[in-house]
Amino acid sequence: MHPARLRPALTPWLRGLVAWPSVCAVCGGWPRAPVCPACVARFAAPRARCDTCARPVPAEVVRCGACLHEPGPLDACVAAVDYAFPWDRLIARFKFRGEPGWADPLVLRLLEAPGAAALIAQADVIAPIPMLPARLAERGHHPAWELARRLAADRPRGTAQPEALVRLRDTPAQHRLDAGARRLNLRGAFAPHPAVAPHLVGRRVLLVDDVFTTGATLHTAAAALRQAGCAAVTALVLARTPPPA
Numbered sequence: 001m002h003p004a005r006l007r008p009a010l011t012p013w014l015r016g017l018v019a020w021p022s023v024c025a026v027c028g029g030w031p032r033a034p035v036c037p038a039c040v041a042r043f044a045a046p047r048a049r050c051d052t053c054a055r056p057v058p059a060e061v062v063r064c065g066a067c068l069h070e071p072g073p074l075d076a077c078v079a080a081v082d083y084a085f086p087w088d089r090l091i092a093r094f095k096f097r098g099e100p101g102w103a104d105p106l107v108l109r110l111l112e113a114p115g116a117a118a119l120i121a122q123a124d125v126i127a128p129i130p131m132l133p134a135r136l137a138e139r140g141h142h143p144a145w146e147l148a149r150r151l152a153a154d155r156p157r158g159t160a161q162p163e164a165l166v167r168l169r170d171t172p173a174q175h176r177l178d179a180g181a182r183r184l185n186l187r188g189a190f191a192p193h194p195a196v197a198p199h200l201v202g203r204r205v206l207l208v209d210d211v212f213t214t215g216a217t218l219h220t221a222a223a224a225l226r227q228a229g230c231a232a233v234t235a236l237v238l239a240r241t242p243p244p245a
Contacts, residue, residue, distance in 0.1 A: 054079035073222035079240035103146035123206035127164035201229035
């Protein structure tokens with residue numbers, strides 16, 4: 001048979017490949033979603049967290065002692081999971097190994113996190129923590145923006161704003177520094193984009209990032225937005241690094 005006559009019969013089959021299930025990246029089960037429901041139930045069970053830093057707290061606690069003692073610039077913060085197995089490995093694939101397709105299954109964890117829906121609904125602007133152009137070129141994609149634009153997919157046009165903040169200077173990698181050094185490292189690192197800044201005054205901004213460790217990055221970004229006149233700044237993160245045992 002001539003190849004051209006095969007094309008109509010093969011096309012539906014080829015199109016169907018994109019909808020085929022995959023192997024669960026955690027348990028290896030087939031057929032499964034990228035992270036199967038059983039693994040989500042096991043490793044992403046909701047837990048009580050501080051309202052403003054997402055630190056795990058006892059069920060009856062609303063705000064942790066650290067945030068009560070020294071309130072930060074965030075009005076609220078929601079984290080989907082702990083930065084631990086298997087999410088640390090999956091986030092590393094998403095961030096560093098050229099696998100931006102992980103944004104879709106990971107954003108589901110954000111959408112299902114307790115309190116996330118309210119933060120998204122209340123936001124006038126959804127903005128990622130910014131990257132330097134050189135780092136963006138190195139990785140090939142901007143992880144926080146991949147999450148932010150998906151979170152805003154059913155919101156009014158313009159809600160997702162990739163340049164609400166810009167990064168003014170390069171800084172050493174945060175994961176190599178302790179908490180105090182992280183804060184000093186990021187001092188003056190963020191500012192509202194000049195073209196966007198006038199539109200942030202009086203607005204509610206939701207910052208999106210992949211991992212909350214000490215809070216230095218999110219707090220520095222939130223402080224810059226506060227100085228720009230934002231009415232409220234909240235945060236939604238994939239994973240929160242658990243405090244030392």
